[in-house]
Amino acid sequence: MTEPRPSPEPPAHCDVLVVGGGINGAGIARDLAGRGLRVVLCEKDDLASHTSGASTKLIHGGLRYLEYYEFGLVRKSLAEREVLLKSAPHIMWPLRFVMPHDPGMRPAWMIRIGLFMYDHLARREVLPGSGSIDLRSHAAGKPLQRRFSRGFVYSDGWVDDARLVVLNALDAAARGATVLTRCACIDAKREATQWQLTLREAGGATRRLTARALVNAAGPWAAQFLAEHAHAPKTRALRLVKGSHIVVPRMFEHDHAYIFQNPDKRIIFAIPYEGAFTLIGTTDVEYRGPIGDAKIDEEEIVYLCEQASRYFERPVRRADVHWSYSGVRPLIDDESGNPAAVTRDYSLELDTSAAPLLSVFGGKITTFRKLAEEAADRLSPPLAVAKGAWTEGTFLPGGDLSAWIGPPQRPDTDFERFVQALTKKHPALPEALVRRLARAYGGRVSLVLDAGPAGTLGAEVAPGLFEAELNYLHAHEWARSTDDVLWRRSKLGLHMDAAARARVADWCRSHWPEAASAAAASKETTWS
Template identity: 70%
Template sequence: MHFTTRTVTFSDRTETAALNHLHPGATETAAPAAQTSAPRDCDVLIVGGGINGVGIARDLAGRGLSVVLCEKDDLAAHTSSSSTKLIHGGLRYLEYYEFSLVRKALAEREVLLKSAPHIMWPLRFVMPHDPSMRPSLMIRAGLFLYDHLARREVLPGSETVDMRRHKVGVPLKPQFKKGYVYSDGWVDDARLVVLNAIDAAAHGATVLTGWRCTDARREAEGWQITLTDASGATQPWKARALVNAAGPWAAQFLREHAHLKDTKSLRLVKGSHIVVKKLFEHDHAYIFQNTDRRIIFAIPYEGEFTLIGTTDVESDSPIGKAQIDESEIRYLCEQASRYFAKPIVPADVVWTYAGVRPLLGDERSDASAVTRDYMLDYDMQGAPMLTVWGGKITTFRKLAEEAADGLCKRLHNRQPAWTANAYLPGGDLSAWIGPPQRPDTDFERFDAALAERHPQWPAATRRRLARCYGSRIEMVAGAQGLGEEIAPGLHEGELVYLHEHEWARSADDVLWRRTKLGLHMTEAERRAVARWWAARWPNETMTTGDNVRTTTWS
């Protein structure tokens, strides 16, 4: 597959200058213009700064439409930063005959891996065989379908391994003698959202964080829209079309702000995760079958930890306020302890996070059986309105492409789809390594080239920066280098870059979404970052990890 550089790669000075020219509109999100009496015009206004909203904004802006995206909080502040962080087809969905969804997701894996090898990479998964669960024949049949439902160029196929002789059997109980190994991918979900927003802005979109859509009224030729920030300041906009990508808030937005009837039933399902100290030394992940027929993953995380999740429980919390509860922590510990030789107890948990998935409602009582597919719902009773129902991280690009196709048809724009062969910002490493070969080996070559150019950087800091920013890394370092170290591994240059180019508006935005450095720091170190931020930008939010809506730490 040939990847073009239609998206901004930032290795070219002209493109970097273009981004800097576009970003005053984005910077306006933190210090917005005063209220104006005349509305500003755009083709499409998108409500929601999660993965679906930014994906649609990127696609539409790349087709030449004028796009505004508003998000009431931070980008990826809720569901889109609370996933299991996998680019996967969904092996377990085959059991529910979701063949179309699995095929679509499998086809997207390698498209995404090639577009951003710095934030996504292949990952091998191990399923220990428990004869009391699914029989061998069923597992082998499922893996055969998983290998062949979509074309693979990068990811190897599945295999059976002897757990008694393979490294993946070492941390498990000796009763697990056989296992099945297959391929999927890993993604930094919050950074995926931010990169889409950066690319949308690079193509001319206006990205407004901290602004909620408080009123949208349909007229014959468009929508009259009011955006309001936390201070009560307003911005009026007029849009030819409106996109409701509010995720868990989609139905509420239709009723309360767009003055329309919600036509679909959403099931709000909470998924919670725990993080413990590293449980094994190898680089594979595990997929465990539970006695309730659900599955959980145990995944290498942030070098020093293991991520375990997820749960699937109906959410009864206010939208945006989801937190893990004690029963979920016990459940994840107990289920993982069925497999690991060393038991896991709640006292081992060092961090948790929870998010609410907006799933298309159906009659199934088991939340884990509800489809993860999406629906694009067009309302053409006047000016166009698109509501996005459901969806998952892996299929966001395809969802955005289909949404853009539909909107462009209705807005008489004939520009073709383009994102399937385009890099996300930072993903084009060719200026450092030459022509791309494989996403995983390309990144290793990039890291080696970076070590030669910046031998003074500690290896851990260099590799983290390479993972976060890819070929944009020189923008982070700047002409003056990384600057003063504010907390271990976090320098002034990176903080300034995140504020100026990635819409970071608080220490939490940096420590828990743009990076996961908060997990590696002490409370005192996190507070030092918050104090630095407050001193540099005194009119912006000062919070410290413990106030994150979907995050707790101990």
């Protein structure tokens, strides 16, 4: 397959324009391109710059959804966990979750029944089943208050959500799609057999193209896009719910995550994050402000600190919050009174009364591949596409490690064997750097290691970040600003002080012609 490079030039005509560079839009573009269609994906900001890059970063069935009788959604999500883990073992891996038992919350028998269903609703090959643990002797009990003596443990998965979006866009481009970032679809006029489309780039230049079909995957902007740009009636009500997270210094040393039950019947997670940190979230708050301006409220910070402090021996204090982020989830309005109870399932609306229009409502990151497959299946008849579903069992870019380790065995052990092989090939590189690059790029890591001057990493722009990686991110992964590098393609910003981040910004502005305008146009990452 030809190695893709970001293309600034959209074709004059395509089969499908996909609007929205989140996980659903990127997944749909990938699936359609793999079926032989000419696809253009446009995103008004950067890839994964909104909801899809602000998740709790879990590949999970949704244990708590069982209480709301969402058995179909849970089954579908559980079945997808191992499909996704096998497709990209560098950015996704198994994670064990510990639920301390609080008798004042859900009774033990109810938890056991829920975990039994969680184990058996879908087939498992890699992930171990659930069980009980003695927190007085298990390592997971050490950071908890002494009143917790019993707990339950089960399996789900972790994902680097922003990189998952990028990998889908990379695969779409490798299969012939054109990916346009910082390029908005500002007008879509529907005709009998095609759409007349106007795209506007960040600098203000506009381009026109035609497409046989239009996919509205604008996430929380989906209803707004239909009304204001596609001149189409809104067919599905969306409920916008803000989910916020805080990042604090590491609360525990082991590699398990926690799921905590709260008195309001919600749950929060406390997850190992970026080595030195713990990620705590999420909230569920009705959101009615400008979608792109969502930020954590002080009340949310207090809530997350208080609920985590109900479990940890060492309280989580406001002053501990190192960073925070928020995303707006576009949930299907099922008239549930409690935002936490609103379904996380998705709905696809296909209108073929003229040129096809497919709108995506709702969804969760775990089911993105199934959503994309179903969307492509729905569009195939009106577009006369013969090729069927193909993404299950197919690696995402970097996920195929066989050139380094031979035939795959298990995604978690495969990755560790890959790190060993990479370390052996590059013994002069620091071990932490080798592991980070392996995690980020998987089997594509040689493209990074060879992207500096004379095949070296080049100068170290900031601690652990070299010119070679910056060159690669710009040439191959649509990075155009400092935030693209430090907060979406990586989370290196968490590990740098202000001076180091400024050096990265200076380097980008001096080497990338788009960086200055991108920084001016975007809302830079803010710190708590």
